[in-house]
Amino acid sequence: MQDSLSQIIECLLFVSGEPVSVKDLARTTETDADAVYAAIRTLRDRYVHSGLQIVEIAGGFQLATRPEYAPAVGRLLAPHANRLSRPSLETVTIVAYRQPCTQADIEAVRGVSSDGVLKTLIERGLLKEAGRKPSPGRPILYATTDDFLHYFGLASLSDLPPLDEDEAPVDGSEMATALAAAGVETESA
């Protein structure tokens, strides 16, 4: 009976896309909270060798994948996700070459606010916070993550294509070409 209860609860956690409260579990299985907790303990023992786990979250229990399998899960689901937007790509590029750097550093290059883009990139796991700069205001420093390397198929940061330092300070002729390009874009927009 105990065993059967844990299996029913397993089914309930499985089909529910969100955490199920102990109260709901007890009501649905027509038992009480103690029985539910006992069944969940049984279940957790059984899930020790599983790729899944039972997590207690937001006032309930939920089945979830174990974090170590996230990359594989990502490979399956990522094709449905959007690729990096251009602002995101630009921002991650700047951080990649200038890390650790602050939001101000990024905006100095991009010339636009990069607040939202930074948040997205941290959510997607491509950038992370890397301490604070010992300067007035102690701004947050950002750096790339291993997932960043993963995303761009790099073994390490040293695999980044070299950027000619002399080219970084933009010279006139390059700017001119740039201007033409920017101009065209502006006109067509």
Added chain:
Amino acid sequence: MQDSLSQIIECLLFVSGEPVSVKDLARTTETDADAVYAAIRTLRDRYVHSGLQIVEIAGGFQLATRPEYAPAVGRLLAPHANRLSRPSLETVTIVAYRQPCTQADIEAVRGVSSDGVLKTLIERGLLKEAGRKPSPGRPILYATTDDFLHYFGLASLSDLPPLDEDEAPVDGSEMATALAAAGVETESA
């Protein structure tokens, strides 16, 4: 490694809302079909005492609850959509065996207009349009979908029972017996 693979596949089956083909599993786990099948066998062994099971359905594998726990799950979830009406069942059966076929083909067998039934089945996602027949009027051809397989719990179209087991030598009495047997079944249903 084998163990880890089965856990990764477990995660993939868990997160995917639909059946995952062996091909997709092999690609995502960067292994081959043999390894995937082996991992699924491992997984099935591990799931013997689970409330869940791994089913082969609609061209792939998927995690599902075991039928014996359906009543409890049903209490938690909103009620299912209605079962198929008899006309719908007949129509979808005819298409399953004759696909791709036209509305006229269906009506020739059923002896009644099947316009509304076809629409309903397409709305439910069990049938789809599959081009047009290169004949006068270019009538629309219909075929079954993956959802059709999923709806009936079939792994593939080849799981359908043969329509004419006695196709070649037609034995009259056998056919009559079969029909009578079916008749009895129909009455009891």
Added chain:
Amino acid sequence: MPPTLAAAPTNNVLNAAPPPPTVRLEAFEGPLDLLLHLVRQGQMDIFDLPIAALCDQYMAHLAAMEEMNLAIAGDFVVMAATLIEIKSRLLLPAPPKDPAAEDEDGEPADPRAELVERLLEYGKYQNIGEMLRNCEGERRQLFFRAQAEWSGDYRLPPKFGELSAEDLLRTLERMLAHVGAGERSVTSVRRQKITLRLKMREVLLRAERADKEGVLVGELLPPAPFALLEVVLLFLALLELMRVGSIVVAQQDFCGDIRVFFVPESERASLIDEEVSEGVVVTDAG
């Protein structure tokens, strides 16, 4: 596949006591459905279809359905006519011809043949339909799960190697090239009052100062960090000045330096400056 008439068993309604005509209340899905029901209910031999009995029962059902105000479609009436036709043909004496020869012509020897074939065909699908009905029931005992939520509960790193390292470099180059033209929004921090008119004046002044040498477009750019708006304004200013003939722009070779030359007022075509005087005041695009 002409049905064999000889070897059929004889357990038809004529021998067995016919079951009382129970009328199903639900409407039949067409005449074939009704006929098949009658054949099964009466345990008739499909290969030696007792058409007279079948026809009578069919008509009785039709009458009952009519009484119950069930809508009887034309299909049913057509089938009734067909049944009566077959019945009457069976009553007629067989024409004095060799039945084998008729078969050669493709003419069915038995007037029931076509109907029997249709019933058999339809019956097959009905049987399979019943099997699928069972599959449906079994399958409905299984519950699945919707696709896992994306970002919230699972941290999903993006696809491996979706972009190459080269893409990073290209992006950097493009960024330098486009001077921050990636986004439309400009932070309010950068709120500045630059007018097109001011920019034009500045460009004109610098071009005039450069005299015959001309001034490089790159030198006209504001110092980094570049504000998109300033670049756009510069570009617009250049265009406007070219339009009114105050400057000429020259490029010696492909992708080479672009130089801006001042055109003295005496050499200009006289154009009215009014349109420009409105000079859009750009403050905050956000």
